[in-house]
Amino acid sequence: MGLNLRKSLGGYALISLVIILFLVLSLPTVAEAEGTLSMTAKAGFNGYVRTGEPVSFAVEIENQGPEIRGDLQVRCNQFGSRVIYSRQVVLPRGACKSFNIYASDDQSQSFNLRLMAKDKELVSSRVKVTRLPPQEMMVGVLSDNQEALNHLGAVKLPGNAQRVTVINLKGEDIPSNPIMLESMDVLVLADFSSHNLRPEQLSSMQSWVEGGGLLVTCGGASWQKTLNSLPEILLPVQVSGSVQVSSLAELEKWTGQQLPAGKNIILSQGEITRGTTLVANGQSPVLVACKTGHGNVYYLACDPGSSPFDNWSGNDSLWLNIFTNSDPHQVISAANARTMMMDQRRHEIGWALRSIPASDLPSRGLLAAVLLLYILILGPGAYLLLKKFDRRELGWIVIPLTAILLFSATYFVGFKGKGRDVFTRVISIVQMEPEFDYARVNSYIGAFAPTHRDFSVKLTGNLLVDILPVDFYRDGPGIDNENLPVLATVKQGTDTKVSFGDLSRWSTRSIATRSSIYQPGNIDAKLYTQGNKITGTVTNNTRQTLSDCIIFSRYGYQKLNKLEPGETAQVDFMLYLSMQNRPSYYRLFESYPINYPRGFNPFRAQDNSKMRIMEMYFNRGQGQDNEKLMFIGWSEEEIKGVLDNNGLGKVYPSTAWVSPVPVNLLQGDRVSIPPGIINGRIIEVKANHCEQNLQGVQFGGGPVTFQLDLPYELSSLQVEKLNLLAPAESFQSARWVRMELYQWSTGSWKEIKYQLMGNSIEDWQKYLSEKGSLRVRISPSGTDGWVHLQGVTLTMEANYQNRGQQPSLTTIEGR
Template identity: 25%
Template sequence: MQKILPSFSRSGRPPLRLLFLLPLLLLTVLAPAARAQADEVDGPAGLTIEAHGGFDGFYKAGQWVPLTIELANDGPSIEGVIRVSTGRSSDNNEVIYDSPISLPTQSRKRITTFVYFTGFTSRLSLQLLDGNDVIATTTITNLTQINADSMLYGILTEDPGELEFLERVIGDRDSGDVSFIELADLPDAAAGWEALDILVLNDVDTGRLSEDQRSAMDGWINGGGVLVVTGGTNWQQNSAGLSDLLPVRLNGTESVDSLPSLAETFGFAYRDAGPYIVTTSTLLEGEVLYAEGNTPLLVRRTIGQGAIYFLALDPKTAPLRDWDANEAFWSEIAVSAQEAPFWSTGIKESYLARDAVRNLSGLTLPSVWLMLCFLGTYVLAIGPINYFVLKRMKRAEMAWITIPALIILFSLGTIITGFRTKGNQVIINQLSVAYGQVDGEQAQVQSIMGLYSPRRASFDLTLPGDVLVRPLQDQFGVGGNTNMGTIERGNDIIIHDVRVDVSATEAFVIDSFQPMPDISGEVTLTIDDAGSRLTVMVTNNSDLTIENASILFGYQLLGIGNLEPGQSETISAELNSLSAPTSTDMSSYTAYGVNSPLIATRYEEIIYGTASDYGRFDDANTQSRYQLMQSLHANIYGGEAVKIPQETVTLIGWTTQPQVEVGIDARESEVQATTLYFIELPFNQSIEAAANLTIDQGLWSFDIRDSSGIYNPSPFDLEMSNGWIEFEFTPWSTFQSLDVDGLDVVMALPLGEYYAGQEMPTVSLWDWQEGAWIKLDDATWGVNRIDEYERYVNNIGSVRIRISYTGFTSIRVREIQPILYGDL
């Protein structure tokens, strides 16, 4: 076979046009590198800038990233700003963050600022500007994005090597990471702490915490953060700035020859012999988890959603150093850093949030009937009526005057109606979601702020300095309408040059921590021979009216109604009488496959005080609330189903209180506000020895172990076609000691005649003894009684169920759940 060699031309030389294109090609390749080098500015003599971001470089997607910038100036004084930008102006999603800074000669400054990434970033450039001139730049190169559900530790210690093993102590998370940071790296805004799950203070002088850092730490703990303060020889400096938070009063140290009880509890001897240095203390508030005689070793105090631990030992010295039980011991702490409920992470669907903030009370379009009447009157006036009047006056030639006059008259009426419809005042609309606990001091708040203007204008907005703000961006975070100048963070936050078009709304996201309303309450779960009963008592001690209050318990919602100031309410329900929402309860304008009770059609009257017409409400305020609730749910376009926290009771309700004070450059404005509260109530349990208990869906938590070919994995409203899914159901901890004497598996068929003859999928149960899936040969729709149930229930009552289907059509399962029977 003849081999054909490539050639440029008969002469073997490349054509001239390629020679002309070669320089252009080189310019295309080299230009970005040249431009990057040109963008790097070393700065004037005597000026140095160093910066690092995140927590030892780690940051989580969808959360604020703190940046620490250190500057030293031995040259002429500088009055400028540190500028950081994210996104790209060409994509209309660039956001510019400015931090003013004053650098006199012979000065050293350290500032903290914050940025929000809408995508993955590993490098970030910072500029120092003097006026409009860039006088120096630096680049942060160590940024690493980790999973949002990863357990992130922050360690403040002089010797970090001894605590690296904590990356393996992950509680109920999928992965873990350890960051080693300095005291000055701790953010001064609570929202900037959200990526951090557990902070360990060891050999660090906490008395050097600034007032803003300490305030931010308090907010972070209330929002679910876990703080560990260690003892040992340096107990005084470790606790210097935190004595009011600790669960104990510290007395001093003592040397002990051994600590046998801790070793016996975990089943591992210490590698190093005593003596050991122990910090002695007296319990003030909290719970002693481990002690040696009368000496507390590990004490926990709960504050809001979070916890503070005092460890009486230094984890870097004996006996904890290199102890084989370290991971098990620290797991007792990691369990407090539970994954927060989905509503605590704020808005997921920006489109719905933007629509919600645009729904303004008092700004409604004229009705269709009014428009038809107007048009009909216009046609009649300019046509038949005008004709007959002029004919009766015998002045038909006046039509050239009356017709234009009528057009002008009706045009003026249209303009006046339009102005009245869109208003004549600037409106600031705040929609907030607040999450906290009744005994907590602060609530974690995310607000969507909409700035409406009836006319084209630009504005400067001022917010408190302890909040973090960014534009609400659409298009899944890769684009957005950033019609603004810069976000300046100094003593206050100033959003410069917000450009609003005619009758348009510009929207921003504000993250903050705010005082909790004064609400008290408790929940009692009573279990006896009569069954399981939930009793909820709640009192509104605040001056706010909690509108359409309700109680969320698992996948059920119980209505209370409006809670006026000073009002108390008590409600009770039998657990077995409650049931989860299904596909027939879901609005047509809801997140597909979510199956959250918060967006179930049957609960609309409880949540909003009225029912919708296929997701539409007549009242703009109610429609806005509906869209805000919808926007909290992440998988509107598919994904894993929403998981409601188990063994938790949450009070839900609305107020008309704004959460953040917003100023608008000396202009009058109207404020509209709505806050959606999620407030967890303390859970008490009254359990007697009970016989013939039934553990059904109200008392289970579930995990999806694995799946294939499933669009929306969920035990509720499961749709499948040629796929499979594996669930693990675990009863609440209260019922894990149940003496099981029976097991049912429920496969609920969707309601309606359409599904009456639907094919049955294959159902299998996990045999804990054999370690294998066992197919149920006689499985049917409805309740399936399981023989030899002991094989399928483990020592804490967990049951695994596998559903598979290989047909050519899709099938739908309304509900999958086990039911346990037994004595407690």
């Protein structure tokens, strides 16, 4: 029996040895991998990235050796520590694969991408990036004729120190994730084979436009290869052919520049399906503008990179009009919004995430029972015990020791029951759009888990994650230091996992994510204007119960309180000029909306968090001036499909549901425009300094020109009352404001006396163009003066005379 046992054991050992050898030989070693791998990497858009935005990397790895399983990593220095972004890589023998990875690093100038296996670097590639300022306009050009549109870089934007950077792209450069496309402000498609774009890339472009981008699709001789593969949502004209013409009188009038004589021009022809025709050639549209979500899609019937447009003197005027009217990502009207956001988004939201509601206290009955138990044990209990053993002299020792044991036991039970809890705060902003199926979601997640050395947050899907600072420490430029401790690791893939180490143990571990949700519902508004009043109804067509609902603009608001799903509320409020120069989202939470006593704090403590959330939203450039009227409602329900709640303990969600709401200015034959609906856009800056933010526009050392565009042509209006409003900061500063109006018939400016509470325009025919545009030039009275305006808007009462004309909301006048 012993012999058989030894044989059996020997057989098992032999089989085990064979299995182990097979496994060892089948797995590639790090030594075998060395010299058999090669890696190339590209960053951003041809190496350009915007300061304050995440960086995407396209990596290609070729493996000539045995199979490799490892992690592709990008290490970034943030807040005096390291954050590692990684994704799993599997490379069979002889494989050459492409991978995409991102890093939420807004300062570094170079990145070292590494393939790691068993904590050892197998291969690496360093890439450098060119950082562009937040206020610079990035224009991506998709064209088979490289450098054909480089002349766009000569367009002078109205803002100070603003310029256009033209980046020539290939189809493969368009990311499938629209969030990674947000650094780009404008995309121009001209003489480009659009059939090379994959469906997910086209979907990404659509989502990017809805988020505030500008897409310009161009026709011309190569209209078929450029336009035929685009979906309807990205092409507001149904193109059917082309035509050759010798002149374009309307385009010359719109730009103020003549085209070269004797040149043949090829235009694509078609019928407009959406939007507004800005320039036409007979019945065929030449330039069409179509509002799409927060952004715009423009159609240009010619190829701007071909003759005679490639060297045309009117290019600057043409593209400046397109840029200023569409204002992509509000880079013109609020050029410094990105800078403000870059400085504040991490630190401001951190305060709200750390405001976790207190853990539930023990009930009064439990506290009374524990106290009674203490008294019984330390009093009669100790006395009876010592009496039984006849050792009452030991009371001075027994009673203190018993008290210490009781207090220690109470602390241990409390720590086990409550001290080990995980508290998670989730703040989300859902940006709904009327008539769109998808809504953008910005979520901020903060978890406090002091007894967990290592802690992980799991997210559904491959989401863009930004690690927020653990305190108010403001980081400086990144330094390549491998000795810095690791704050967090972001594992990218089918789902996303963020792992925090012991470094952040006693802080709130916070992250920010961006995603989208399908068919969240909408806010259905049926609103009308009556003088300076907004009336009508709004209906909550979401599946959420919304509380603290408000509809508002810069010049007024109405609280709607709570709205159940499907519930309708009546709207009736005035829009009026106020001298309180504070952002509107501050006034939403004030107890005294007009004036309040000196020293009185108008904000309730529970509203501070909501104000900070609104500040985050509006500092992202989604200001109410762009949307005219806004709806905001709040829910205490978490957005499904973003966060995996496993291990997150008690979750405290707070979600803001935000939506623009349209308003009808025409009732019967009557047109009423209250303040804040038609707002001035900056078209020219000659001031030494100009800054626009949530409190208005400030400039000095020269004039700034604004243009206000009515949604009606002049021929369809009989104006009864037209007021121009440009309220200054105070009555004292109003004395130093100089105002001029542009006379379209003569091409000259006429000075009018500035009135703080508004200027009545009596001879309005002189100052309204055929398209219904009004220009005003404002400057300080002295060369070293300074002007601070809340904004530029107008009010109007008129009769509408042409019922056959459809009012347009995007009509603009060329320069």
